[in-house]
Amino acid sequence: MAQTLDLGSRVELVSMDPHFDDISIALYCPDGPGRPCYQAHTYSRRPGADERIAGVARAMQVLGGMEQTSAGSLSFSCGHAHRLAVKRLFLEACKLPPEQPIKPRPLHIFDKKAHATIAVASLGQGLYEAHTTEQVRGVERRVVTIARGLIRLGEMDEVADQPNQARFGCGFAHDALLGLLLIRAPNVRAAVREAEAMASRGVLSAPSAQE
Numbered sequence: 001m002a003q004t005l006d007l008g009s010r011v012e013l014v015s016m017d018p019h020f021d022d023i024s025i026a027l028y029c030p031d032g033p034g035r036p037c038y039q040a041h042t043y044s045r046r047p048g049a050d051e052r053i054a055g056v057a058r059a060m061q062v063l064g065g066m067e068q069t070s071a072g073s074l075s076f077s078c079g080h081a082h083r084l085a086v087k088r089l090f091l092e093a094c095k096l097p098p099e100q101p102i103k104p105r106p107l108h109i110f111d112k113k114a115h116a117t118i119a120v121a122s123l124g125q126g127l128y129e130a131h132t133t134e135q136v137r138g139v140e141r142r143v144v145t146i147a148r149g150l151i152r153l154g155e156m157d158e159v160a161d162q163p164n165q166a167r168f169g170c171g172f173a174h175d176a177l178l179g180l181l182l183i184r185a186p187n188v189r190a191a192v193r194e195a196e197a198m199a200s201r202g203v204l205s206a207p208s209a210q211e
């Protein structure tokens, strides 16, 4: 049980890892002083499980711009938790096939509903603006929908009178994290459903199921 206590509270769970023997992988937020940090963990004792966890942590660093602390956990240089965004980051990191090279996501996506590319520009101090150069009917509404999606998925702040903008409350740019959230921003409801499915799939293995 000491191990459970050391790990702190559980933030997110992938109950059956599709890329490693269906082990369950959880993300914890270790308690303690200093900046909020996160630790991926499995109770599986299978050979290779530790390496798989290390791979998930590496993917979170690349895809979310997180840093490894001296204790081996992950945190943001701004010192903020960004807890909801980290949940999404963890799920996406677990979904990627480990054999594929991992690169940060670009700050643009092709929006299937508008049939147009929508980009997000970093305006500095944590402020981002969704925009498009394409003249497609209804695209302006999709730009706003995507900005709203970023606000919901990333716990970002609204900007008064700027419906296509979103701001990280910490006041720092998080380009990699923004690019990751952008994948799901066009359809937040589907992202929430997917997170629920990934947490509840299969049978939970003991200590991690106790919350």
Ligand SMILES: [Zn+2]
Pocket (backbone or CB within 6 Å): 076, 078, 079, 080, 082, 168, 170, 171, 172, 174
């Ligand atoms: Zn931040």
